[in-house]
Amino acid sequence: AQSRLQRLKDTRATTLDGEEVKLLANIELPKDAIAARAVGADGIGLFRTEFLFLSRDGLPDEDEQFEAYRRVLKKMDDAPVTIRTLDVGADKALDSIGKRSTEANPALGMRAIRYSLSEPKVFLTQLRALLRASHYGKLKILLPMLAHAHEMDHALALIAQAKAQLTERKQKFDPRVEVGGMVEVPAAALALGMFVRRLQFLSIGTNDLIQYTLAIDRTDEAVAHLYDPLHPAVLKLIAGTIQTGVRYGLPVSVCGEMAGDTAYTRLLLGMGLRQFSMQSTQMLSVKQEILRADLVDLAPKVQRILKMDEQERVHEAVERLYG
Numbered sequence: 355a356q357s358r359l360q361r362l363k364d365t366r367a368t369t370l371d372g373e374e375v376k377l378l379a380n381i382e383l384p385k386d387a388i389a390a391r392a393v394g395a396d397g398i399g400l401f402r403t404e405f406l407f408l409s410r411d412g413l414p415d416e417d418e419q420f421e422a423y424r425r426v427l428k429k430m431d432d433a434p435v436t437i438r439t440l441d442v443g444a445d446k447a448l449d450s451i452g453k454r455s456t457e458a459n460p461a462l463g464m465r466a467i468r469y470s471l472s473e474p475k476v477f478l479t480q481l482r483a484l485l486r487a488s489h490y491g492k493l494k495i496l497l498p499m500l501a502h503a504h505e506m507d508h509a510l511a512l513i514a515q516a517k518a519q520l521t522e523r524k525q526k527f528d529p530r531v532e533v534g535g536m537v538e539v540p541a542a543a544l545a546l547g548m549f550v551r552r553l554q555f556l557s558i559g560t561n562d563l564i565q566y567t568l569a570i571d572r573t574d575e576a577v578a579h580l581y582d583p584l585h586p587a588v589l590k591l592i593a594g595t596i597q598t599g600v601r602y603g604l605p606v607s608v609c610g611e612m613a614g615d616t617a618y619t620r621l622l623l624g625m626g627l628r629q630f631s632m633q634s635t636q637m638l639s640v641k642q643e644i645l646r647a648d649l650v651d652l653a654p655k656v657q658r659i660l661k662m663d664e665q666e667r668v669h670e671a672v673e674r675l676y677g
């Protein structure tokens with residue numbers, strides 16, 4: 355079965371009715387780009403840069419980060435590479451800056467963009483490394499865990515400052531590098547206008563979006579049975595984000611685990627999703643599912659699912675999409 359899937363590597367992910375879908379890879383280290391190429395990924399949809407910072411003494415300096423980012427761009431030729439700024443805290447504690455958490459609720463605490471904005475020197479170093487790498491391919495910057503407009507404004511101001519520093523040093527960068535945001539806090543999905551106005555693309559992080567919508571710690575086994583991607587509230591937030599993206603012409607991807615699970619491929623397609631980002635190991639199975647999907651049939655069924663407010667009915671209806 356694996357070799358039959360492998361034959362799909364160079365096949366475009368197009369639905370039966372001719373809709374094109376982009377399949378992107380999630381990576382944690384530069385070398386993971388090799389696996390992304392091997393399955394024919396259309397690009398990198400999520401490079402979780404925190405893994406460059408974890409399990410080591412001290413932080414990687416600007417040059418080390420620049421080399422890591424450039425390596426991925428080179429590996430991916432001209433394909434887009436979306437690199438997320440540091441998402442430390444909560445489940446990804448950063449020993450080297452003493453950020454192993456003593457907070458009572460680390461998932462609600464100083465993590466991701468909140469950390470970066472509180473440590474502008476660390477953030478500016480990463481931003482300069484990203485901007486320098488942007489000269490070598492199609493790099494996009496992705497900001498994690500946004501909830502407030504002022505977080506975006508502050509981050510965008512620091513990006514402008516990093517550009518000015520590079521200009522001063524006469525170092526090259528792509529002045530039009532795109533900046534996007536993760537939609538992974540319910541507040542962001544519910545007040546999307548302020549994101550759409552400030553950013554160039556959106557990426558839905560379903561792992562955290564589910565955690566924060568259902569108030570379930572994604573690392574706590576005791577409540578894992580309550581972690582349900584098909585909860586009607588979760589589906590409303592995901593579908594609303596996709597629809598708003600379509601309405602404003604802003605590209606939207608899903609980069610949480612849902613995007614790599616074939617049990618949800620038809621549902622997400624029916625919601626209008628056209629960019630899926632996942633672990634490379636999942637990509638060919640998801641592609642196979644897309645090749646079999648007929649949106650003319652799926653779209654009205656998914657619209658009916660989005661109106662359901664009983665979890666059990668949603669589960670049954672999503673299963674029937676494959677019937």
Ligand code: PEP
Pocket residue numbers: 400402441538558559560561562563609610611
């Ligand atoms: C997510 O929250 O869905 C996501 C992609 O980010 P991470 O899993 O790294 O928190």
Ligand code: MG
Pocket residue numbers: 538559561562
């Ligand atoms: Mg997340």
